[in-house]
Amino acid sequence: MKLYxxxxxxxxxxxxxxRLHFSGVIERQDPFEINRPTxxxxxxxxxISEEDFQAELRRQYAALPAHMQGFVTEAYFCEQAGLKxxxxxxxxxxxxxxxxxxxxxxxxxxxxxxxxLFKAPDNPILWERYSDNYRGFVVELDGGHSYFMHPKYxxxxxxxxxxxxxxxxxxxxARVQPFPALFYxxxxxxxxxxxxxxxxxxxxxxxxxAAGKEFFFYKFPPTVVKQVIVGCNASAxxxxxxxxxxxxxxxxxxxxxANLWLDPDLYALHIKPxx
Numbered sequence: 001m002k003l004y005x006x007x008x009x010x011x012x013x014x015x016x017x018x019r020l021h022f023s024g025v026i027e028r029q030d031p032f033e034i035n036r037p038t039x040x041x042x043x044x045x046x047x048i049s050e051e052d053f054q055a056e057l058r059r060q061y062a063a064l065p066a067h068m069q070g071f072v073t074e075a076y077f078c079e080q081a082g083l084k085x086x087x088x089x090x091x092x093x094x095x096x097x098x099x100x101x102x103x104x105x106x107x108x109x110x111x112x113x114x115x116x117l118f119k120a121p122d123n124p125i126l127w128e129r130y131s132d133n134y135r136g137f138v139v140e141l142d143g144g145h146s147y148f149m150h151p152k153y154x155x156x157x158x159x160x161x162x163x164x165x166x167x168x169x170x171x172x173x174a175r176v177q178p179f180p181a182l183f184y185x186x187x188x189x190x191x192x193x194x195x196x197x198x199x200x201x202x203x204x205x206x207x208x209x210a211a212g213k214e215f216f217f218y219k220f221p222p223t224v225v226k227q228v229i230v231g232c233n234a235s236a237x238x239x240x241x242x243x244x245x246x247x248x249x250x251x252x253x254x255x256x257x258a259n260l261w262l263d264p265d266l267y268a269l270h271i272k273p274x275x
Contacts, residue, residue: 003195022216140226228242231260
């Protein structure tokens with residue numbers, strides 16, 4: 001599995017010091033993660049959550065006679081019954097109006113730090129948002145390395161998971177556990193294809209404060225770096241600085257170097273080996 005880290009040249013120290021930058025989850029101030037105030041909805045306008053709907057389908061399957069359960073699996077029954085969602089939701093409302101969703105407890109996020117990684121190196125939105133409007137660079141990382149895949153870092157749990165995109169906010173009963181608020185985002189963000197690495201702040205190798213926010217640094221083995229891709233708007237000075245670092249630093253002697261190019265006909269990007 002390949003993971004990609006989008007950076008500006010202000011963060012060249014990621015390679016110099018071989019350490020990833022994490023931000024404190026609460027310090028990120030994502031209002032959906034930390035549960036900023038929500039509007040109140042009338043009971044009849046409160047949607048039935050996906051978790052409650054799936055629980056109802058499982059309840060209906062369990063209520064089938066044993067001989068009927070022998071004909072269909074629960075998964076198949078739920079899939080077919082899901083096609084009749086409006087009618088089933090109407091039945092659910094007749095029994096009881098849905099309660100307001102109980103959102104995940106934001107206070108549990110306080111001890112955590114987060115690093116944002118992505119699945120593709122040629123996403124124009126990411127180059128603009130996170131790589132200084134194409135002036136930065138992207139680092140390809142070996143996501144299959146034990147540094148990422150091991151369940152622990154510095155003897156403490158770590159989580160590496162792709163973000164699930166949905167228009168429905170997760171409840172405390174969400175399928176993805178723990179910390180569902182960190183691994184769900186609205187569908188408007190789905191173009192990012194984000195993968196999040198979450199660790200306890202206490203396991204960081206170093207911490208610093210900048211502009212009133214805490215940042216955490218975690219050492220990585222240089223062998224996880226496989227390729228560095230330079231943006232098409234990068235300056236000659238920045239290109240030379242990166243080239244010199246990768247050429248002189250023996251830790252990165254096997255790292256490939258590439259450049260970002262534009263497609264002549266489409267709004268698309270191409271990655272070509274550096275000459």
